[in-house]
Amino acid sequence: MMPLLFSLDDAHSLRTPLCRGLNADAGRLERRRFPDGESYLRIHNEVTGRPVLVLADLSRPDDKFLPLSFLCDTLRELGASQVGLIAPYLCYMRQDDRFHAGEAVTSRTFARLLSTQIDWLVTVDPHLHRYHRLDEIYRVPSTVVQAAPLLADWLGERQDPLLLVGPDAESEQWVAKIAARSGHDYVVGSKVRSGDRQVAVQLPDLSAWHQHTAVIIDDVISSGQTVLRCLQALRAQGLNRVDCAVIHGLFADDIEQQLTDNGLRRLITTNAIAHPSNAIDLSPLLLAPIRKHLAAS
Amino acid sequence: MMPLLFSLDDAHSLRTPLCRGLNADAGRLERRRFPDGESYLRIHNEVTGRPVLVLADLSRPDDKFLPLSFLCDTLRELGASQVGLIAPYLCYMRQDDRFHAGEAVTSRTFARLLSTQIDWLVTVDPHLHRYHRLDEIYRVPSTVVQAAPLLADWLGERQDPLLLVGPDAESEQWVAKIAARSGHDYVVGSKVRSGDRQVAVQLPDLSAWHQHTAVIIDDVISSGQTVLRCLQALRAQGLNRVDCAVIHGLFADDIEQQLTDNGLRRLITTNAIAHPSNAIDLSPLLLAPIRKHLAAS
Structure with a gap:
């Protein structure tokens, strides 16, 4: 079945070439914020039984994580056969140890949370320093592409x-x-x-x-x-x-x-x-x- | 053991009266953002074996969720005996159904994610409409306080x-x-x-x-x-x-x-x-x- 590709950010310049190269349909995503700052999200495609790709720019990630989670969760609830994440930039990789007592090892928490949302992950040159492989913190299959x-x-x-x-x-x-x-x-x-x-x-x-x-x-x-x-x-x-x-x-x-x-x-x-x-x-x-x-x- | 109370927001006006009323120590939390927009977080207290309370203002929640997760995760990694969340305002309660095809039921995803971070939850007058109890979506014990x-x-x-x-x-x-x-x-x-x-x-x-x-x-x-x-x-x-x-x-x-x-x-x-x-x-x-x-x- 032809994959469906959703982009968390309408403007991402990888969207069109990826759709073309993968022979994927471009998904239609409606997103807005309510006056109280909460996110609304609606998928305007039939996804049942289809493999779905999510393209996400994870720079400045804090306010993107919940919308991304809502998207992935909804896709799976609606019966997508798989939800793969294409995050060309993978955030929260640098704090890969507790350098000082009491510090949050944010890479670990972020990877644990994100791993519950997706089936696999493709990214480009993540900051791998103390971790040598994404598998050390991500619980889903992943591929690291070298640019x-x-x-x-x-x-x-x-x-x-x-x-x-x-x-x-x-x-x-x-x-x-x-x-x-x-x-x-x-x-x-x-x-x-x-x-x-x-x-x-x-x-x-x-x-x-x-x-x-x-x-x-x-x-x-x-x-x-x-x-x-x-x-x-x-x-x-x-x-x-x-x-x-x-x-x-x-x-x-x-x-x-x-x-x-x-x-x-x-x-x-x-x-x-x-x-x-x-x-x-x-x-x-x-x-x-x-x-x-x-x-x- | 005396509980320790951390506030995600230094200015929360419930912080002092809660510490006083519960005979809890005020936790010292260091928070900042890196130039790339990622959050840094450090706990400046010994938490091993202590019960910990987290007071969080969850209005405008999207960019607060990751810092809150980092805090709760780190407290548990460092050995807190329990992490209870006091969220006087509980966000993401209104989208309690898929009113139109393809909509994200954000209440469900948010509750699932938050439930992995905490041991229990106390909140004030959450929007309970189609859900009658928080237990329908939250997997941790909770108490709803009526104001x-x-x-x-x-x-x-x-x-x-x-x-x-x-x-x-x-x-x-x-x-x-x-x-x-x-x-x-x-x-x-x-x-x-x-x-x-x-x-x-x-x-x-x-x-x-x-x-x-x-x-x-x-x-x-x-x-x-x-x-x-x-x-x-x-x-x-x-x-x-x-x-x-x-x-x-x-x-x-x-x-x-x-x-x-x-x-x-x-x-x-x-x-x-x-x-x-x-x-x-x-x-x-x-x-x-x-x-x-x-x-x-």
Whole structure:
């Protein structure tokens, strides 16, 4: 039976390419808030016996969790044969330990709650650090898609000589792979974080690459302080053509303006989270794992 | 062991009287949001082996659910002997059926999710209409407290002659009881709702009560359109002294200003939801049921 794809967010740019690639019907979802702030949700399709996909942007997740739960629960009550979640950005992955006494390990609670709502999960480059696999906290089958090859291919098509810049040691392995696949040089900085928005980045001597365009590479941009400090460190060494390419563009505060003011030339993101900087379409990577889960469930 | 009481909202006016009445320690909760919009939460008390109470204002609930879940989950991980929830206003009670095909029965999903987080629940006048008991959807023991006697006693102390006004037939039984206990007359109107914010209210002939102060009585004020139309209907019949007393003051939009502009003299609420209109303290009603659950768990 043809799958039905619902998007929690009408504007998600992965909606149309996923429907086309999977030969799925686009689901019609009605959503609004009552005057008292509660969510109303209504599904305008016959779902009985059909496999259903839910595409959800889980950035800024707190007020999205209940609507997502209402959607998934209703789909199952109405007889969907399976409810698979496509969350290109998976939230609540960073607090993966109790770093200080009394802290909530939010990744664990979020995964436990979400696992009761869905049959399987496909996501793109979640923050896996102390956890090595989503199975450690998610109780449903999941597939993690790596966007690095797409990013590398996009960078490989650039004609100007590039220097790829990883802002910290944590990114080294990842940046090295992108550099190898795209055929560009790379360097890695060192980062010291002293608060949510306090970051210092140091870079090695870059005098060999003064004619290159620097491209800062990271998996996520949120407060953007890491990218901002990296940009400043690059310019302090005389590299004046600086771009930035990240997978997940969250963009807190007014960071885009700050980056522009500090001389960033171009910002490139994947369409994991819809944003004007989206330049790399993830759908080609997502189709195979989604088809695999659809067939297995 | 002395219970520990955490409040999801530092400003909740029930916090201090409940701690005093229950001889409970006030818990120290640290809460903030990361730049990417995720919640951080840390408990600054030793909770192992202690009974814990969580006081939560569940008005405008969507972005409160995850922080509340993180709090309850962490308390249990850290060894609290029980986690009881005091939610003076219980959200997501109105969508208690699938009125149109495909609608989410949000009350059921919310109750299922919340029931996994807590050991018991105490609330005040939840909207019980098609459900007759919280047990039909909540899987934990619960106690429903009725605020009507407190409201009646407060109205009974008023010296001026009052006419209590229930805006619709649904409120008749409730308003009749408050009238009997407070010794005032009452009337009940009829309401036709054609949308979230479209309401018409008709009242019977009120010429016998022209010298009275009218007090509109309701369990909840949200968009406030019901109260506003009732106020206009009262004034159209020449009743110019009109007050309004409700249990749960949610106050969407700019309804307080509209009510004042339309001649409402005074607005009175309980402290179920903290607001400048709070005039009736619910804590005397809550202590006994909380003690009962503490002892039973």
